[in-house]
Amino acid sequence: xxxxxxxxxxxxxxxxxxxxxxxxxxxxxxxxxxxxxxxxxxxxxxxxxxxxxxxxxxxxxxxxxxxxxxxxxxxxxxxxxxxxxxxxxxxxxxxxxxxxxxxxxxxxxxxxxxxxxxxxxxxxxxxxxxxxxxxxxxxxxxxxxxxxxxxxxxxxxxxxxxxxxxxxxxxxxxxxxxxxxxxxxxxxxxxxxxxxxxxxxxxxxxxxxxxxxxxxxxxxxxxxxxxxxxxxxxxxxxxxxxxxxxxxxxxxxxxxxxxxxxxxxxxxxxxxxxxxxxxxxxxxxxxxxxxxxxxxxxxxxxxxxxxxxxxxxxxxxxxxxxxxxxxxxxxxxxxxxxxxxxxxxxxxxxxxxxxxxxxxxxxxxxxxxxxxxxxxxxxxxxxxxxxxxxxxxxxxxxxxxxxxxxxxxxxxxxxxxxxxxxxxxxxxxxxxxxxxxxxxxxxxxxxxxxxxxxxxxxxxxxxxxxxxxxxxxxxxxxxxxxxxxxxxxxxxxxxxxxxxxxxxxxxxxxxxxxxxxxxxxxxxxxxxxxxxxxxxxxxxxxxxxxxxxxxxxxxxxxxxxxxxxxxxxxxx
Amino acid sequence: xxxxxxxxxxxxxxxxxxxxxxxxxxxxxxxxxxxxxxxxxxxxxxxxxxxxxxxxxxxxxxxxxxxxxxxxxxxxxxxxxxxxxxxxxxxxxxxxxxxxxxxxxxxxxxxxxxxxxxxxxxxxxxxxxxxxxxxxxxxxxxxxxxxxxxxxxxxxxxxxxxxxxxxxxxxxxxxxx
Numbered sequence: 001x002x003x004x005x006x007x008x009x010x011x012x013x014x015x016x017x018x019x020x021x022x023x024x025x026x027x028x029x030x031x032x033x034x035x036x037x038x039x040x041x042x043x044x045x046x047x048x049x050x051x052x053x054x055x056x057x058x059x060x061x062x063x064x065x066x067x068x069x070x071x072x073x074x075x076x077x078x079x080x081x082x083x084x085x086x087x088x089x090x091x092x093x094x095x096x097x098x099x100x101x102x103x104x105x106x107x108x109x110x111x112x113x114x115x116x117x118x119x120x121x122x123x124x125x126x127x128x129x130x131x132x133x134x135x136x137x138x139x140x141x142x143x144x145x146x147x148x149x150x151x152x153x154x155x156x157x158x159x160x161x162x163x164x165x166x167x168x169x170x171x172x173x174x175x176x177x178x179x180x181x182x183x184x185x186x187x188x189x190x191x192x193x194x195x196x197x198x199x200x201x202x203x204x205x206x207x208x209x210x211x212x213x214x215x216x217x218x219x220x221x222x223x224x225x226x227x228x229x230x231x232x233x234x235x236x237x238x239x240x241x242x243x244x245x246x247x248x249x250x251x252x253x254x255x256x257x258x259x260x261x262x263x264x265x266x267x268x269x270x271x272x273x274x275x276x277x278x279x280x281x282x283x284x285x286x287x288x289x290x291x292x293x294x295x296x297x298x299x300x301x302x303x304x305x306x307x308x309x310x311x312x313x314x315x316x317x318x319x320x321x322x323x324x325x326x327x328x329x330x331x332x333x334x335x336x337x338x339x340x341x342x343x344x345x346x347x348x349x350x351x352x353x354x355x356x357x358x359x360x361x362x363x364x365x366x367x368x369x370x371x372x373x374x375x376x377x378x379x380x381x382x383x384x385x386x387x388x389x390x391x392x393x394x395x396x397x398x399x400x401x402x403x404x405x406x407x408x409x410x411x412x413x414x415x416x417x418x419x420x421x422x423x424x425x426x427x428x429x430x431x432x433x434x435x436x437x438x439x440x441x442x443x444x445x446x447x448x449x450x451x452x453x454x455x456x457x458x459x460x461x462x463x464x465x466x467x468x469x470x471x472x473x474x475x476x477x478x479x480x481x482x483x484x485x486x487x488x489x490x491x492x493x494x495x496x497x498x499x500x501x502x503x504x505x506x507x508x509x510x511x512x513x514x515x516x517x518x519x520x521x522x523x524x525x526x527x528x529x530x531x532x533x534x535x536x537x538x539x540x541x542x543x544x545x546x547x548x549x550x551x552x553x554x555x556x557x558x559x560x561x562x563x564x565x566x567x568x569x570x571x572x
Numbered sequence: 573x574x575x576x577x578x579x580x581x582x583x584x585x586x587x588x589x590x591x592x593x594x595x596x597x598x599x600x601x602x603x604x605x606x607x608x609x610x611x612x613x614x615x616x617x618x619x620x621x622x623x624x625x626x627x628x629x630x631x632x633x634x635x636x637x638x639x640x641x642x643x644x645x646x647x648x649x650x651x652x653x654x655x656x657x658x659x660x661x662x663x664x665x666x667x668x669x670x671x672x673x674x675x676x677x678x679x680x681x682x683x684x685x686x687x688x689x690x691x692x693x694x695x696x697x698x699x700x701x702x703x704x705x706x707x708x709x710x711x712x713x714x715x716x717x718x719x720x721x722x723x724x725x726x727x728x729x730x731x732x733x734x735x736x737x738x739x740x741x742x743x744x745x746x747x748x749x
Contacts, residue, residue: 122594125640179640179641181643308631309631
């Protein structure tokens with residue numbers, strides 16, 4: 001049949017299962033937008049292309065499949081960059097389709113021309129420039145395949161305007177994709193599996209480090225079976241949260257810079273680390289020289305370039321973590337590490353006493369209270385999208401996830417402004433879920449314009465702003481490491497309630513701990529997007545904290561309650 | 573220690589850029605990189621020399637494999653191989669010193685490819701050491717200009733498929749190739 005290039009693009013997208021796309025039209029993708037009206041695809045008009053990329057990312061991470069973002073050439077394309085880099089660092093499958101100036105103008109600095117394939121080369125899993133309509137089908141099929149397979153990641157397809165306008169005698173090509181340089185056939189060697197069995201069964205202080213790879217490969221059941229069979233405690237990376245139920249007795253909690261003290265201590269004292277789908281990021285290892293010095297390390301990893309990158313491992317099981325666990329499990333005899341687990345329990349020690357939640361009520365509203373109440377009032381079942389900074393760490397610490405794919409956050413790149421657009425994207429992937437975006441006052445303002453997107457789409461995304469009047473995490477570093485010299489961190493924000501109202505949305509403000517519950521319930525019961533401006537303790541810090549580059553066991557702890565109560569009272 | 577990696581890549585626009593960008597992005601140091609056609613249409617061959625004291629060859633290999641357009645990577649440091657570099661050296665050659673230079677050309681089995689009244693262009697092929705040494709002996713005559721192609725290399729023996737080092741703990745791509 002005779003189709004235009006633009007129609008071919010939609011034919012391909014629909015065949016890839018795309019139902020929702022996030023984007024922004026412009027000169028170089030006009031043909032694509034014109035053709036869209038004839039296809040069963042819902043388009044979400046964002047207010048900035050960065051929002052489109054984050055929304056596609058949130059859509060993918062919430063389980064919607066490959067997320068799709070559309071943008072025009074030039075500034076439209078460059079505005080995607082932060083979102084693409086975010087998806088790349090967190091292995092999130094998105095396909096970005098950008099319009100490009102007509103092929104005869106490429107290289108001539110035409111209006112709104114930019115070399116977006118060149119710009120995104122180091123932050124995409126792969127990218128394409130299409131100048132011929134006949135190449136579209138092959139390229140788009142490859143793009144989706146590459147984005148979703150193996151270690152997922154973003155793929156950008158830049159399509160010249162004339163390729164969108166080309167008239168093509170078209171038939172869908174469903175022959176198997178041939179990519180001779182793209183191999184997914186990585187499997188653990190049987191001798192490596194054998195070696196792993198021996199290492200696991202001779203360990204007395206093992207710890208599992210569960211990363212996002214567990215979620216990406218869908219290895220939750222296998223991980224649980226493994227942990228239960230061998231009685232091995234499970235520590236999670238930030239992005240690994242949800243891969244193992246937080247309520248499970250073998251769950252330790254989050255590791256790393258703001259991980260719980262006992263989790264980091266357990267890792268430092270372990271004699272075997274089973275790293276599953278995690279990449280030993282500097283935020284989880286601290287000083288590499290003193291990292292888990294007595295532990296042998298087994299790395300379950302799908303990406304060979306991650307093996308031995310940061311931490312030298314004793315054994316690598318290269319391949320899909322689910323497949324590796326499935327192969328490993330039948331060879332393992334049940335294990336028992338009760339003594340080790342009891343020991344870790346003891347290490348929890350004074351952590352509970354230091355927990356801000358156990359502080360006597362001093363009338364102050366701490367962010368931890370807000371997140372804890374949110375967790376309680378949503379029965380731990382909400383889809384929580386956090387921003388970056390203190391709000392992100394408090395959310396990770398106090399919102400307990402028992403289900404996979406319910407925590408979404410920008411881990412690797414740490415992109416402020418991620419929460420709201422990603423929550424909008426997540427909402428489209430999981431329309432039945434209760435979605436909460438949790439952001440600080442700083443990050444929220446970076447992509448605040450997407451409130452208009454939520455309003456136009458008439459969707460319900462609840463927004464909790466943990467408003468402390470500072471760029472809190474930077475302020476915390478200034479407090480700890482720069483003698484409280486608060487350079488450029490105090491932040492004056494607009495009236496967020498009025499901002500919400502200006503969009504025709506509901507805005508609420510909470511200043512007292514006693515008001516949290518009513519506000520959350522009101523948000524839950526109100527149709528449409530609701531924003532709550534929580535005025536939390538201004539100079540609270542995230543504890544514990546491993547200073548950047550410090551030994552993982554050398555944590556700055558929250559001061560003991562006596563000190564806190566005193567400080568609080570003197571404030572009163 | 574010098575490490576020679578041979579990468580077979582799809583002959584598509586931008587592939588050289590992808591590989592070069594990868595080296596820049598990961599702060600890998602390239603000593604030399606050459607690209608050319610192979611016996612198979614659509615497939616180019618890159619010969620990449622790195623200093624493995626500075627840059628970990630396994631990491632380079634694994635990252636090269638991550639590129640969608642890179643089909644195969646082999647490390648020639650792990651097997652007997654022939655490596656060749658080609659240089660064109662333009663040397664000052666006044667008539668009274670010309671015969672001296674021509675003797676050196678003999679000794680090094682190189683050839684003179686251009687002659688003028690006061691200069692010669694000499695073409696020399698060999699491994700890098702041979703060329704380095706030839707350049708050293710020519711230096712006193714006055715080198716006016718020089719160009720080297722960078723190393724190309726090939727494993728010895730009939731097996732056309734470069735062999736892969738499987739240690740079961742490396743890049744995972746050594747199997748079933």
